[in-house]
Amino acid sequence: xSTDDVAIVGIGMxxxxxxxxxxxxxxxxxxxxxxxxxxxxxxxxxxxFGGSAAAGKAxxxxxxxxxxxxxxxxVSNGCATGGSALFSAYNSIKSGMFDLGIAIxxxxxxxxxxxxxxxxxxxxxxxxxxxxxxGMKINRYMQQYDISTEALDRVSEKAFRNGxxxxxxxxxxxxxxxxxxxSRMLSYPLRQYHFCSPAEGGVAIIMCRADKAKxxxxxxxxxxxxxxxxxRFGSFEVMAPHLAPEHGDGPTIDASKAGFEMAGMGPEDxxxxxxxxxxxxxxxxxxxxNGFCEHGEQERMLAHGETEIGGRFxxxxxxxxxxxxxxxxxxxxxxxxxxxxQLQGRAGERQVPNNPKTAYTHxxxxxxxxxxxxxxx
Amino acid sequence: xxxxxxxxxxxTWPSDEPRLIGSQCTExxxxxxxxxxxxxxxxxxxxxxxxxxxxxxxxxxxxxGYPPKSxxxxxxxxxxxxxxxxxxxxxxxxxxxxxxxxxxxxxEKLSIDMEMELTLVPLYTNDDGxxxxxxxFAPTT
Ligand SMILES: [Zn+2]
Numbered sequence: 001x002s003t004d005d006v007a008i009v010g011i012g013m014x015x016x017x018x019x020x021x022x023x024x025x026x027x028x029x030x031x032x033x034x035x036x037x038x039x040x041x042x043x044x045x046x047x048x049f050g051g052s053a054a055a056g057k058a059x060x061x062x063x064x065x066x067x068x069x070x071x072x073x074x075v076s077n078g079c080a081t082g083g084s085a086l087f088s089a090y091n092s093i094k095s096g097m098f099d100l101g102i103a104i105x106x107x108x109x110x111x112x113x114x115x116x117x118x119x120x121x122x123x124x125x126x127x128x129x130x131x132x133x134x135g136m137k138i139n140r141y142m143q144q145y146d147i148s149t150e151a152l153d154r155v156s157e158k159a160f161r162n163g164x165x166x167x168x169x170x171x172x173x174x175x176x177x178x179x180x181x182x183s184r185m186l187s188y189p190l191r192q193y194h195f196c197s198p199a200e201g202g203v204a205i206i207m208c209r210a211d212k213a214k215x216x217x218x219x220x221x222x223x224x225x226x227x228x229x230x231x232r233f234g235s236f237e238v239m240a241p242h243l244a245p246e247h248g249d250g251p252t253i254d255a256s257k258a259g260f261e262m263a264g265m266g267p268e269d270x271x272x273x274x275x276x277x278x279x280x281x282x283x284x285x286x287x288x289x290n291g292f293c294e295h296g297e298q299e300r301m302l303a304h305g306e307t308e309i310g311g312r313f314x315x316x317x318x319x320x321x322x323x324x325x326x327x328x329x330x331x332x333x334x335x336x337x338x339x340x341x342q343l344q345g346r347a348g349e350r351q352v353p354n355n356p357k358t359a360y361t362h363x364x365x366x367x368x369x370x371x372x373x374x375x376x377x
Numbered sequence: 378x379x380x381x382x383x384x385x386x387x388x389t390w391p392s393d394e395p396r397l398i399g400s401q402c403t404e405x406x407x408x409x410x411x412x413x414x415x416x417x418x419x420x421x422x423x424x425x426x427x428x429x430x431x432x433x434x435x436x437x438x439x440x441x442g443y444p445p446k447s448x449x450x451x452x453x454x455x456x457x458x459x460x461x462x463x464x465x466x467x468x469x470x471x472x473x474x475x476x477x478x479x480x481x482x483x484x485e486k487l488s489i490d491m492e493m494e495l496t497l498v499p500l501y502t503n504d505d506g507x508x509x510x511x512x513x514f515a516p517t518t
Binding site (some may be wrong): 186 | 383384387399407408409410411417418436437438439440441442443445446448449450451452462464465466468471472473474475476477478484489500511512
């Protein structure tokens with residue numbers, strides 16, 4: 001720990017899935033849980049960054065949490081909303097501006113696939129669907145790197161198995177390979193149980209200057225890196241009516257490199273990871289894009305269970321987006337929440353063995369944005 | 378029944394041999410679709426309108442297996458009668474890859490690198506009784 005490090009000292013969550021509460025109120029539940037976890041009061045918060053994609057302006061929740069006059073900034077950055085809130089909180093502390101504050105993400109979406117807000121020829125003609133992008137990206141990737149459809153099925157099987165060990169997950173029922181393979185084809189080669197669904201939920205993370213962390217917890221977790229990157233010319237991203245003829249690295253590769261550089265660590269130093277799994281192919285591609293394997297190596301890793309909780313490199317230990325659903329504003333912080341539990345040894349039935357010391361998160365979303373964090377105890 | 382384009386300025390209309398309408402950067406020659414005023418490659422603000430190639434190769438593809446939500450989708454979204462349709466990127470040589478509907482919806486009949494050609498397909502019938510047309514690429518063999 002160096003003196004300018006940032007520590008996570010409290011985490012809170014409202015269960016993902018479907019709830020009678022508004023999205024905002026689920027955020028409030030998460031905040032109260034995080035405050036209790038850190039043993040602090042809302043009035044102790046010097047600042048907040050918060051956001052949702054579809055459940056209102058985060059700063060209005062002060063009317064329920066307490067009108068303390070704190071600096072509260074709304075963050076809106078698609079699937080990287082939570083990651084962006086975390087990045088902003090991290091810098092607010094690292095810069096020396098503040099000592100203690102909170103990052104909040106929550107959401108509530110309608111049932112079914114995300115509705116696209118595109119009334120031009122593009123949406124009218126039946127394009128502009130995120131599911132199509134994922135189908136097209138993995139279809140090409142599978143051919144390029146010899147990945148089988150069974151690898152896709154294995155990712156889903158693992159997600160639902162891990163979800164069944166997570167009391168906060170939405171989908172807690174394990175699913176057989178056969179059930180996954182027989183589910184409806186939505187966007188070739190991806191079937192219903194290869195996809196996550198829009199959902200609801202909220203997460204809050206309390207952070208402070210590292211040298212003050214022991215005031216709040218015996219087991220602070222240090223945020224070694226938080227990086228967000230947008231797409232560069234030539235990358236293949238969601239919702240793109242055209243792509244450049246040349247190939248460029250996507251935002252995941254850029255955010256990953258930036259994160260590792262910031263932390264002074266490499267992929268080989270990570271003990272586990274939560275990777276964006278909007279669908280099972282995304283987890284496969286993101287394993288390589290984040291530097292955890294070579295392209296094509298995933299086939300063997302999945303067949304040998306290397307990314308299972310007890311495997312060489314556990315991935316999506318809480319069931320990922322597949323078992324938790326995707327409340328856009330909260331999804332990235334859910335990954336951080338899980339990693340904090342894992343590093344503190346509080347993950348219960350799904351605890352990664354041998355006291356993991358480092359953990360990685362990665363989110364990806366429209367229109368081509370990635371956020372990465374690296375945590376260490 | 379009269380035919381009308383889904384939107385003006387996306388493809389040449391009327392035309393027996395339709396072409397997509399894009400932009401080319403006057404500074405770096407980067408090609409974009411649909412038309413846009415700035416260049417994402419060199420940040421120039423100077424682009425001119427061009428007609429894109431009619432033929433290309435399939436870069437990747439999928440099959441839209443369920444009805445897209447309507448709005449914005451203007452085609453048939455009735456789950457009982459919905460027909461899955463292909464979607465892909467077609468690489469136009471020396472220009473760019475364009476996202477497009479495909480006339481083929483059978484995975485067995487689609488493969489990366491196959492030759493494709495631009496055509497127009499009916500999307501829906503509007504309140505005036507006109508057939509609204511959008512673009513698609515069709516396998517040439
Ligand atoms: Zn240019």
